[in-house]
Amino acid sequence: MLKVKLFSLMPFLISCLFLSGAEWKVDPQKSVIIIPGKAVNPVRSAALELQKHFRLITGKEVSVQEGGKAERGIYPFYVGIIPEEDRNTLAPEEARWNVAPSGTYIYGEDFTPAKKGTRFNPDDIFRKGTRTGTFFGVSDFLEKQFGVLWIEPGDDGIIYTPDQFLTLKTGSGSWNPGTLFQREIRSGMNWNYYKRREPDLPPEFHLSKQEFDRKYRDVMFWLKRHKMGRSRVIRYGHAFTQWWDKYSKTHPEFFAMQKNGRRELGPGLKPDRSKLCVSNPAVHERIVADWLESGAPETINVCENDSGGFCLCPACRRLDVPHPGEEFGTHLTDRYVYLANQVQRLAAKHRRDVSAVFYAYSCYREPPRREKVDPRIIIGFVPSMLEYEKVAGMFAAWKKAGAEKMFLRPNDQHVNTGLPMGFEKLLFDHFQLGIRNGIVGSDYDCMHNCWPATGIADYILARAHEDPSKSFGYWEKQYCSAFGGVSAEIMEYYRYWRNEVWDKRIAGNRDAILKRGLYGIFRRGLMWDIHKYYHPDDFDKTDAILRKAWKKAGNEKEKKQVADLMNANRHARLNYIALTAKPEQRLSAGRNLLNFRLKHKDDLNFFWPTVFGVEKTFGDISGTLIASKLKGFSEFRELPVRWLFQIDRENAGSGEHWEKYSFARIQATWDPVMVNTNWESQTSPHTPEPLKELLKNYDGVGWYAQKIVVPESWKGRKISLYFGAVDESCRVYLNGLFCGERIFTKSDDWQTPFAIPVDLQIDWKQKFQTVVVRVEDKAGNGGIWKPVYLVTE
Structure with a gap:
């Protein structure tokens, strides 16, 4: 992919040059960056990128000039200008540069899709369809000529050697994407998604649009510096998310038949997850008609929507090729290959070079058993790096079925917990498996931006896209070289996590972790059982x-780099302590972790919304969110995690006023359960086995009770019961009196903490107060499943 050769020195001297064989020094104050008149935006961005790095290296500003020539005695850097001697056509996204005493040329193949307005915006290089060969030329030139590396986003992640001069070497270089017409690692940052999750974050970690955009740009520029881009725009992604709203009333026959024989949404599915009747020719024709209405681009998207609810009509079932005894939904690939083939055939009548695009994903990830793939089709293959040998066999079988164009669309980076993990080599090996099988591109979902912990994995994956011919060891050594004189120790640090934790403990327990995580969610299983795979002495x-x-460390920069890693390791230790804390210690551990994050939120390069978001998704497993919520309370008491419980299968409790029972009566007739887990998952030896069995798949009403002591010193203050989480709705009573309720209305109410005021119901004449909570659960897990706190303002 890379070709480098030396040019002979040209007999040209100007005052700013100091020749020394094939190397000389340029005074930055006697140099200029020249771009074409009316340069396209990618060239302007490339010039600013070169200017920025010259400023970092020398501390001096090199001006950017539009059009014209350099004045006598001024050394020119021509950006986006092709030298006359180069008559070879540039391939899409290709980059070239050459350095000579007379001037340096950096150029490439650039393209900017039409947009409203003509004002220059540096962010335009991130727009889909923009090709940035000249920008890639700048990054290649900076690395090869000045040894610049970009190990993480932001200026602190730019590694360079300061110099008062620009030291140049005569020579040339080039880069092109080869067969990878798409190279994408998603940034993991989306403003709309962030705003939806913002209410869950501690307020100190909220971001303004300006703050978010700065972080986003840092990440996107990092990706561009590593030559992420597209030579060709292919349209894919769940294609039919709007179909239900658009067609369900007029064309119900377009949609999947469910078990009841009706064409409707699958159980529990929202409209954006509706499924098609893929055997219906009218569906194929409608897909093509929509494509024609959109201008008949070179690809046509037939990627099915996410989740289940697949069509059960006889025609679709005949497309399937199940093995004897195989459960429906295990293997549906043949029906989706059939769909893609039919759409490909119809679309090709209107545009010969069109390619249909579909996902090999979920229950249609395995190769087809009967259908053959039209070789014009592009397949977005969604494998798992955790199944390396299986995936190798799947590549071979897809090829045998006729697939010639496959791009990787993995979710592998979603194993990221925010702790140091060591999965970087497996991620690399999995990408190389795709390269050996002729992939035409990639789309990785997505970076988590936990740079001190797992940034080495993102770096090596990005570099492997730039030059797949290099080994893992090559890129690992280069990453660690960014730490200068302590590179050997940094390599030892990262290898510890890879060799001792990932390879020896995590990788071999894949199946157990997946089972623990439920529904194949590896990261959840790992974080829920983190004590099995990480140890304090790590x-x-x-x-x-x-x-x-x-x-x-021999200088201040090295000391700062190591200090950042030391703080990241302290964060990892505190995170581990919080994840493994006993219930009575959980809030204290969560507070310690939260306080550390607050102290270092600006100097540790983590994207904190993602870190908190992962923990929230799995039930605030670090306790930081409840620690943040309780921060507004001056004092708190964590209540015992063992409560008394009564199942209410007939929903008779309210009518019989169980909330008014004395605690003595409750203690005599109700059974103990734990409130740090849902009622389906009771494992305590104190809970009777018959009750455990009743609760295993129970949806309905259950009653909890606890006896509490309110400190006398709290009298006259606002006092509340603070629930870590209740699944789903509940009504709270104290001493038989109604205090308040939390009704399940929002999709994440089941895991959101809330407080119920109880100060008006306290009987200060008695030592013990009786708490009774009626919980109603209609689906899935249920009950009080996070610790409860007594709090005061």
Whole structure:
């Protein structure tokens, strides 16, 4: 992919040059960056990128000039200008540069899709369809000529050697994407998604649009510096999310038949997850008609919507090729290959070079058993790096079925917990497996931006896209070289996590982790059972490695780099302590972790919304969110996690006023359960086995009770019961009196903390107060499943 050759020196001297064989120094104050008149936006961005890095290296500003020539005695850097001697056509996204005493040329193949307005915006290089060969030429030139590396987003992640001059070497270089017409690693940052999750974040971690955009740009520029882009725009992604709203009333026959024989949404599905009747010719024709209405671009998207609810009509079932005894929904690939083939055939009548695009995903990820793939079709293959050998076999079988154009669309980076993990080599090996099988592109979902912990994995994956011919060891060594004189210790640090934790403990327990995580969610299983795979002495040993690096560091930059890793390792230790804390210690551990994050939120390069978001999704497993919520309370008491419980299968409790029972009566007739887990998952030896069996798949009403003591010193203050989470709705009583309720209305209410005021119902004449909570659950897990706190303002 890379070709480098030396040019002979040209007999040209100007005052700003100091020749020394094939190397010389340019005074930045006697140089200029020249771009074409009316340069396209990618060229303007490339010029600013070159200017920025010259400023970092020399501390001086090199001006950007539009059009014209350099004045006598001024060394020119021509950006986006092709030298006359180069008559070779540039391939899409290709980059070239050459350096000579007479001037440096950096140029490439650029394209900007039409947009409203003509005002220059540096962010235009991130727009879909924009090709940025000249920008790639700048990054290639900076690395090859000045040794610049970009190990993480932001200026602190730019590695360079300061110099008062620009030291140049005569020579040339080029880069092109080869067969990878798409190279994409998603940024993991989306403003709309962030705004939906913002209410869950501690307020100190909220971001303004300006703050978010700055972080987003840092990440996107990092990706561009590593030559992420597209030579060709292919349209894919769940294609039919609007169909239900658009066609369900007029064309119900377009949609999947369910078990009841009706064409409707599958159980629990929203309209954007409706499924098609893929055997219906009218569906194929409608897909093509919509494509024609959109201008008949070179690809046509036939990627099915997410989730289940697949069509059960006889015609669709005849497309399937199940093995004897195989459950429906295990293998539906043949029906989706059939759909893609039919759409491909129809669309090709209107545009010969069109390619249908569909996902090999979920229950249609395995190769087809009967259908053959039209070779014009592009397949977005969604494999798992955790199944390396299986995926290797799947590549071969897809090829045998006729697939010639496949791009990787993995979700592999979603194993990321925010802790140091060591999955970087497996991620690399999985990408290389795709390269060996002739993939034409990639789309990785997505970076988590936990740079001190797992940034090495993102770096090596990005570099592998730039030059797939290089080994893992090559890129690992280059990443660690960014730490200068302590590179050996940094390599030892990251290898510890890979060799001792990932390889020896995590990788071999894949099936157990997946089972624990439910529904195949590996990260959830790992975080719920983190104590099995990480040990306290892991942090002791890695701290020792970093202390050794700190003592060896030879300059302030190296010390800062090591200090950042030491803080990241402290964060990992506190995170581990919070994830493994006993119920009575959980809030304290969560507060310690939260306080550390608050102290270091600006100097540790984590994208905190993602870190908190992952923990929230799995039930605030670190306790930081409830610690943040309780921060507004001056005092708190964590209540016992063992409560008394009565199942109410007939929903008779309210009518019989169970909330008014004395605690003595409750204690005599109700059974103990734990409130740090849902009622389906009771494992305590104190809970009777018959009740455990009744609760295993129970949806309905259950009553909880607890006896509490309110400190006398709290009298006259606002007092509440603070529930970590209740699934789904509940009504709260104290001493037989109604205090308040939380009705399940929002999709995440089941995991959201809430407070119910109880100060008006306290009987200060008695020592013990009786709490009774009626919980109603209509689907899935149920009950009080997070600790409860007594709090006061």
